[in-house]
Amino acid sequence: MLTLEMIQDAKKTLEGVARVTPLYESAFINPNANVFIKCENMQVTGSFKLRGAYVKTASLTEEEASKGVIACSAGNHAQGVALAAQKKGIKATICMPAGAPLAKVEATKSYGAEVVLVPGVYDDAAAKAVELQQEKGYTFLHPFNDEYVMAGQGTVGLEIMEKLPEADVVFVPIGGGGLISGVACAIKSINPNCKVYGVQAAGAPSMKQSIEHKKIEKLASVSTMADGIAVKEPGTLTFEACMKYVDGIVTVTEAEIASAILMLLEKHKMVAEGAGAVSVAAAMTNKVDIKGKNVVCVVSGGNVDVNVLDRIIDKGLQENGRIAEFSVMMADKPGQLIQLLQIIAQTGANILDVNHDRRAKGVAVSNVVVNVTVETRNKAHYEEMVAALKAQGYTI
Incomplete structure (x- = not known):
C-alpha cells in the first residue's frame, strides 16, 4: 500500500527533474474563500504526469529497462514517459487515443517516443498497449494503477503542505485516480483535518460512481472536453486509496469547465486544459462548502490544443452571458x-x-x-x- 515514506522517497528521486511548481493565490475563483492554484500546468511537459512517470521509470531493473517500455495515455502520461525514457536512454512506445490533441501527440514524438494511435478513448489505447506488451515483451508503465506512479504524483501533495500547511480543502482532478491517490495520501498523512475532494467531468464519472457503489465499475462510454480524465474505469489500487483517503467526489459540467478555463485565461493569463480546470470549476461553483476556508485547486495540466481552446473560449463566453x-x-x-x-x-x-x-x-x-x-x-x-x-x- 502507498505510504508517506514512498512519496518522500519519490520527492528525492525527482530532484533536478521535476519542478516545484508555484502555488498562486487567486482573488477571482471564489470571493468567499481564500483560493490558491497549484500550477502543475507549469510542470515540465506541461502536466503533473512527469512526476509519476519518472519515478516509475527510475524504479525499473536493468532487465526491465532493456526490454523498452510501453504506455497508454490520452497525452500527458505519454509525454512524461517519453521524457523519462529519453533521460534514462530507454526505448519508449506510447499508445494514444486517435482523438488525442495534436499538440500532445507531437510533443510525445518530440521526446523520441514511437506513437501508436488507437481508435477510441483511453481504455481502447490501454487494451492495445497490453496487446503490444505481450507481443513484443515491453515493460508496461501504467498511467495510474501503480504505487510508484501514485507516489510520484503524491509529491504534489507534499509541496502543497510545505507551502500552505493550513490548507482546509484541496480539489484534485480525477481520471484513473493516480494523482488524487498520491496527493490525498500525502495530505492526510501530514494534516488529517484537511479535506481532499476529487473532481470529475459529469460525462466521465467513473471513480465517483465506483466509490458510491463501493465497487469498481466500468462506464459504457465517456464524453467530455477534458480528455485527460476521460477514463471509463478506475484502477484497483487507486480505488482503494480513494476509499481510504478521499473525503468526496464531485462532478462539473462541460459549461462549468469552459467557464473555468476562460477565467484562468482572462484573470490569471494561465492556460489550463479541460482536465486541469475541473478543480477550479468545482471551487467556482461551490460544489462543496468552502466559505471562509483556505482552498487549493490543483490545475493538473495545460496541454490544450489551440484549435480546441478557441471553441472552449466561445463556449465559456456563452455560458457567462457574454x-x-x-x-x-x-x-x-x-x-x-x-x-x-x-x-x-x-x-x-x-x-x-x-x-x-x-x-x-x-x-x-x-x-x-x-x-x-x-x-x-x-x-x-x-x-x-x-x-x-x-x-x-x-x-x-
Whole structure:
C-alpha cells in the first residue's frame, strides 16, 4: 500500500527533474474563500504526469529497462514517459487515443517516443498497449494503477503542505485516480483535518460512481472536453486509496469547465486544459462548502490544443452571458433593420453578426426573421437589451 515514506522517497528521486511548481493565490475563483492554484500546468511537459512517470521509470531493473517500455495515455502520461525514457536512454512506445490533441501527440514524438494511435478513448489505447506488451515483451508503465506512479504524483501533495500547511480543502482532478491517490495520501498523512475532494467531468464519472457503489465499475462510454480524465474505469489500487483517503467526489459540467478555463485565461493569463480546470470549476461553483476556508485547486495540466481552446473560449463566453444569439420576427419594410440595430447599439451591446432571412420556413411573406449575435458584458446586460427590444414591441 502507498505510504508517506514512498512519496518522500519519490520527492528525492525527482530532484533536478521535476519542478516545484508555484502555488498562486487567486482573488477571482471564489470571493468567499481564500483560493490558491497549484500550477502543475507549469510542470515540465506541461502536466503533473512527469512526476509519476519518472519515478516509475527510475524504479525499473536493468532487465526491465532493456526490454523498452510501453504506455497508454490520452497525452500527458505519454509525454512524461517519453521524457523519462529519453533521460534514462530507454526505448519508449506510447499508445494514444486517435482523438488525442495534436499538440500532445507531437510533443510525445518530440521526446523520441514511437506513437501508436488507437481508435477510441483511453481504455481502447490501454487494451492495445497490453496487446503490444505481450507481443513484443515491453515493460508496461501504467498511467495510474501503480504505487510508484501514485507516489510520484503524491509529491504534489507534499509541496502543497510545505507551502500552505493550513490548507482546509484541496480539489484534485480525477481520471484513473493516480494523482488524487498520491496527493490525498500525502495530505492526510501530514494534516488529517484537511479535506481532499476529487473532481470529475459529469460525462466521465467513473471513480465517483465506483466509490458510491463501493465497487469498481466500468462506464459504457465517456464524453467530455477534458480528455485527460476521460477514463471509463478506475484502477484497483487507486480505488482503494480513494476509499481510504478521499473525503468526496464531485462532478462539473462541460459549461462549468469552459467557464473555468476562460477565467484562468482572462484573470490569471494561465492556460489550463479541460482536465486541469475541473478543480477550479468545482471551487467556482461551490460544489462543496468552502466559505471562509483556505482552498487549493490543483490545475493538473495545460496541454490544450489551440484549435480546441478557441471553441472552449466561445463556449465559456456563452455560458457567462457574454455572447448571445437571438432571433427577432418583424415586418419586411425599409428602415426596420436599422431601427432594430440602433436599439441594440443604444444598450451598449456589440453586434457580432446579423442574418436577415426572408426565406425562413413558416414566415409570412410580409415578415422577415433577423438572427443576431451580440457581445454583452454579462447575463444582466443581455437581459437589459432584451427588455429594451420588448419595450419597442419586438418579439424575441
